[in-house]
Amino acid sequence: MTKILYLKSSILGEHSASNGLSQKFVDQYLATHSGSELIERDLGANPIPHLTGEALGGFGADEADRSPxxxxAANLSDQLIDELKSSDVIVLGLPMYNFGVPSALKAWIDYVAVAGKTFRYTEMGAQGLVQGKKVYIFATRGGKYVGTPADTQTGFMNTFLNFIGITDIEYVYAEGLALGEDPKTEAVQSAEEQLEVLAAA
Known part of the structure; x- marks a missing residue:
């Protein structure tokens, strides 16, 4: 049985292009992969608290020494890590906010990037402990950034995912969504065609 972790990171709810595309992919993937289990986290609607110094200090402390x-924070981190590590497929809806990833997604990353649990340092450098996963990222942007220095998202997500051991990453981009109705329609249609092929694989 395939286990899917579906992360939405948009603050726009049902009006979000990234939510719309990633939801279509998940629906079609479930339809073509019977018996799959879905875990869904809407980080935009139910954000994870941003990491604080106190929370970080408790991650490596003995439970008896932790403040309430x-x-x-540690229990939340453990839950998020368990969801990540127990999943076979990760689906991420990723809008671009001010040339970066949404802060809600960054908060999730800060809670799952924990030394000794999702990565460890060795004499040979960092080693990822989350392996054997497939990631699908549905990246939506108002402008066109792929292949330019302004596309900070792709490099950031690749760096983070590779760092924790995930290298099988598939991107579907829908760009130019703020450049007029025709470019928007064309971009969404292209993305939908791509996701249909990916969901059926």
Whole structure:
């Protein structure tokens, strides 16, 4: 049985292009892969608290030495890591906000990037502990950035995912969504055609 972790990171809910495309992919993937299990986290609607110094200090502390706030943060981190590590497929809806990833997604990353759990340092350097996963990222942008220095998202996500051990990453881009109705329609249609092929694989 395939287990899917579906992360939405847009703050726009049902009006979000990234939510719309990633949801279509998930629906079609579930239809063509019977018996799959889905875990869904809407980080935009239900954001994870941003990481604090106190929370970070509790990650590596003994439970008996943690403050109540540290216990809560560590338990949340463990839950998010368990969802990640137990999944076979990760689907991410990724809008571009001010040339970066949404802060809600960054908060999720900060809670799952924990030394000794999703990565470790060795004499040979960092080693990712989350392996054997397939990631599908549906990246939506108002302008056109792929292949330019302004596309900071792709490099950032690749760096993070590779760091924790994930290298099988598929991107579907829908760009130019703010450049007029025709470019928007063309970009969405192209992305939908791509996701249909990916969902059926």
């Amino acid at each position: 706030a540290q216990v809560e």
